[in-house]
Amino acid sequence: MESQQSGFGEGDDEPGGFPLSLGKGRARTDWVVYGLTAGLSTAFVLWGVVWTDNLSSTTQSALDWLLANVGWLFVLAATGFVIFSLWLALSRYGRIPLGREGDEPEFRTVSWIAMMFSAGMGIGLMFFGVAEPLTHYVHPPPGTDPAQSEPAIETAMATTMFHWTLHPWSIYAVLGLAIGYGHYRRGRSQLISSAFVPLIGRHGVGPVGRLIDILALFATLFGSAASLGIGALQIRTGLQEAGWIETLGTGVLVMIIVVLTICFVLSAVSGIARGIQWLSNINMVLAAVLAVFVFVVGPTVFVLQLLPTSLGVYLRDFGEMASRSGATGGTAMQDYLADWTIFYWAWWISWSPFVGMFLARISRGRTIRQFVAGVIIVPSTVSLVWFAIFGGTAIGQQRDGLNPYGDGSEEQITFNVLGNLPWATLTAIVVMVLVAIFFVSGADAASIVMGTLSQRGSTTPARWIVIFWGAMTGSVAAIMLVIGGDKALSGIQNITFIGALPFAVVLILLCFSVAKDVRDDPMMRRQLKGAEVLEDAVVSGSVQHEGDFELVTRPSTDGGPSEPREGQP
Template sequence: MSSPKREAHDSYPGTEPVSLEQPGRARTDWIVYGVTAVLSVAFVIWGGASTGSLSSAAQTTLDWLLQNVGWLFVLAATGFVVFSLWLAISRYGRIPLGREGDEPEFRTVSWIAMMFSAGMGIGLMFFGAAEPLTHYVLPPPETDAPQSEAAIETAMATTIFHWTLHPWSIYAVLGLAIGYGHYRRGRGQLISSAFAPLLGHRRSTGPLSKLIDILALFATLFGSAASLGIGALQIRTGMQEAGWIESLGTTVLVLIIVVLTVCFVLSAVSGIARGIQWLSNINMVLAAVLAVFVFAVGPTVFILELLPTSIGVYIQDFGQMASRSGATGGKAMQEFLASWTIFYWAWWISWAPFVGMFLARISRGRTIRQFVAGVIIVPSAVSLVWFAIFGGTAINEQRDGLNPYGNGSEEQITFNVLGHLPWEAVTGVIVMLLVAIFFVSGADAASIVMGTLSQRGSSSPARWIVIFWGALTGGVAAIMLVIGGDKALNGIQNVTFIGALPFTVVLILLCFSLAKDVRDDPMMRRQSKGAEVLEEAVVTGHRRHKGEFELQIRPSTPGSDVNDDPGRSRPAD
C-alpha cells in the first residue's frame, strides 16, 4: 500500500514513474540513422581515398571557424557553468529528477563512486602529466616567462580551468535535460525529446527533432573517435617504450585501433555487463594505485603545496582564462586556443550525449541541486588531485633538469615522467592497460548510446546497429589520425572541433528549453498557486477586518462559497 505522502503526489501530472526499458522491439529511425550513417561513411571513404584533400579541407574549415565562430565556444562553455550553478541555487534546485517522494535509486556513496568513474578516463591518463608540463614549458600567450616560478601557478590554473567546472557543467546541462524530461515528465530518452517545451509535442517529433538527434549522433561519433585516437597514440608510445615495437608509423596506430574497436564492440554486444563492470572496477583500483605510487615516490610535499595554490590561482585568474579569444594575442593566441581550450570545449560537447545520458540514468530521485553539486564537485575534485600528482611530478622533474618534456610530444610525456621513477617497466604497462580498459568500458556504452539515438530512444538497441556504430567509430578514428600525418593529434583536434560545433548550438537552445520546463514544473505551479491564495486571503482579511484578523485552514462546507466562508479569515481575539 502506498504511503499517504506518495498518494498525494501521484495525482499531479508530469510526475508519473517511467521505466528505462522501452516496450516491444526497438524500431530504427531510418532518417536519423540513415543520414548520419551515409555522411559518416562518406567521410571515411573520402579520408581513405584522398587523405591529402580531406586534411586540407579540414584545416581550411578549422581556420575559418576559429576566426569567425571560435568566440561561440568560449562564451557557451562559461554560459553552461553559469546556467548550471543558477539552477542549483535557485528555487528550481528543489525539483527532483523523478516523482515527488521517490528515493534516490543509488546510495550516496555508490552514486559518488560512479561519478568518480565517469570523471576518469583516457583524457586524464593522456594529459595528466602532459598538459601542466607543457603549459609550464610553453605558458599561454601573454602570461609568464617559460619555466619560471610564476609559470607553475599559471600551468596548474590553466589545466584546472580545462578539466573542472566547464566540462562537467556541459555534461550537467544535458544530463539534467534528459533526466528531468524522462523521469519527471515521462518523455523519451532522445535529445530531441528535451526540446518539447520549446517546440511543442508535435514539432518535437518532426523534422527539426530529427536534425537535433542527427547532430547528437555526429557529436558522439566524433567525440568517441577522438578518445580512441588519443588512446591509440598513447598505447603505441608505451609499446615502443617497453621495447615491443620499433616503428611509430601510422600502420601501428591503425592496428591498435582495430584491436581496441573489436574489443569494445564485443563488450557492447556480448551482454557480459558484470564482466565489464568488473574490469571497470579493476581499472579504478589500478588508477588509484598508480596515483598513490606516484604521490609517494614523487615530490610529495611539492604536490601537497600545489593543491591549495592551484585552487587559489584558478579562482584569481578565472575571468582572464574564460575570456581568452582570438581578438587579442594574434596568431599565437589562436594556435593556443585551437590546441587547448577550444579543442577541449569541442571534445566535452562531443561527449555530452553519452556522459549526460549516463549521469541521468544514475541520478533518478536526486534533486536538481544535488545533481549539479555531485556532477560538478566530485569529478572536479578528482581531476584536481590527479593533475596535482602527475602534473606536479612532471614540473618538478623538469625543474631538476631531467627534461621529461623531451620533444614536446604529449603522448610521450607520461612515460618520460614515469621513466624517472622506480619500476618504470611496470608503471608503463599499467598505463597502457588503464588506457585500453578505460576506452573499452566507455566506448561500448557510447556505441549503445548511438544505437539508442538511432532507434527512437530504446534502452536496448539492436545488436547490429551497435556493431555498426562501433566499427564506424574505429574508422573515423583512423582517418582522424591519418590526416594529422606526423602530428596525429592535430588531425584529432581539427575534426573534433568541426564535428562538435553544430551540437554547441543545440546545447545552447537546450538551456532555454530546460529553463522553460522547470518554470512550469508541478511543484513550481503549486508554489505559485499557494502564494496567490495566501495573498488573496490576506487582502480579504485586511479589507473585511481592518487589518485585525488571523488565517485558519479548515474544510469548506459542501456547496458553500469559499469566499463567503467566515472561517477563511476572522477578527483576531
C-alpha cells in the same frame, strides 16, 4: 491526479497531447536518423581512405575559417553553461526532483558519488594528466608568465584546472539535467530531441527533432573517435617504451585501433557486460594505485603544496582565463586556443550525449541542486587531485633538470615522467592497460548511446546497431589519425572541432528549453498558486477587517469553501 501533481503519470500524455515514451519495449530503428547519419559517416570514412590529402586540406581550411569566425562561440558558450548550471542549482528550481515527488534516490549517496568518480576518469586524464600541466609550464599561455618560472607553475596548474573542472562538467550537467528531468519527471523518451518539446512543441518529435538527434549522433561519434585516437597514440608510445615495437608509424596506430575495436565488438556480441563492468572496476583501482604510487615516490611535499595553490590561483584567475580570445592575443593566442581551450570545449560537447545520459540514468530521485552539486564538485575534486599528483611530479622533474618534456610530444611526456621513477616498465604497462580498458568499456557505453539515439530512445538498442556504431567509431578514429600525419593529434583536434560545432548550438538552445520546462513544473505552479492565494487572502482580510485578522485552515463543509468565522477572512 498523481500526474497533475508530479508531472509524471503512467500512460498519461505530456501537456499539449504529446505521448509519453519511456524507451521500453522492442527497439524500433528510426531509419531517417540512423540512415542519414550512417550514410554520411560512411561517406566521410571513404573520403578519408580514397582522398586522404584532400580531406586533410579541406578540414584544415574549414578549421581555420571556423576558428577565426566562430571560435568565440565556444568560449562564450562554455562559460555560459557554467553560469546556467549554477543558477539552476541555487535558484528555487533547485528543489525540483528528477522523478516523482517523494521518489527516493535509486542509489545510495556513497554509490552515486563513486559512479560520479568513475565518470570523471578516462582516457583524457591518462593522456593529459602529465602532459598538460608540464606543457603550460614550459610554454605558458601567451601574455602570461616567463617560461619555466615560479609564476608559470601557478599559471600552468590554474589553466589545467580551467580545462578540467567547472566547464566540462557544467556542459555534461546541462544535457544530463535535460534528459533526467524530461525522462523521470515528465515521462519523455531519452532522445535529445525530446528535451526540446517545451521549446518547439510538436516539432520536437518531427523533422526538427530528428535533425537534433542526427547532430547528437555526429557529436558522439566524433567525440568517441577522438578519445580512441588519443588512446591509440598513448598505447603506441607505451609499446615502444616497453621495447615491443621499434617504429612509430601511422600503420601501428591503425593496427592498435583495429585490435581495440575487435575487442569491443567481441564484448558486444558475447554479451559479457558484467565482465566489462568488472574490468572497469579493476581499472578504477589500478588508476588509484598508480596515482598513489606516483604521489609516494614523486615529490610528495611539492604535490601537497600544489593542491591549495592550484585551487586558489584557479579561482583568482577564472575571469581572465574565461575571457581569453584571439582579439587580444593575436595569432599566438589564436593558435593556443585552437590547440587547448577550444579543442577541449569541442571534445566535452562531443562527449556530452554519452556522459549526460549516463549521469541522468544514475540520478533518479535526486533534486536538481543535488545533481548539479554532485556532477560538478565530485569530478572536479578528482581532477584537482589527479593533476596535482601527475602534473606536479612532471613539473618537479623539469625543475630538477630531468627534462621529461623532451621534444614536446604529449603522448611521450607521460612515459618520460614514469621513466624517471622506479619500476618504469611496469608502470608503462599499467598505463597501456588502463587506456585500453577505458576505451573498450567507454566505447561499449558510447555505442549504446548512439544506438539509443538511432532507435527512438530505446534503453536496450539492438546488438547489431551497437556493433555498427562501435566499428564506425574505430574507422573515424583511424581517419583522424591518418589525416594528421606526423602530427596525429592535430588531425584529431581538427575533426573534433568541426563535428562538435553544430551540437554546441543545440546545447545553447537546450538551456532555454530546460529553463522553460522547469518554470512550468507542477511544484513551481503550486508554489506560485499558493503565493497568489495567500496574497488574495491577506488583501481580503485587510479590507474586511481593517488589518485585524488571522488566517487559519479547517475542513470545508459540504465539499465547498467554508464560511469564515468572526475575525477571519
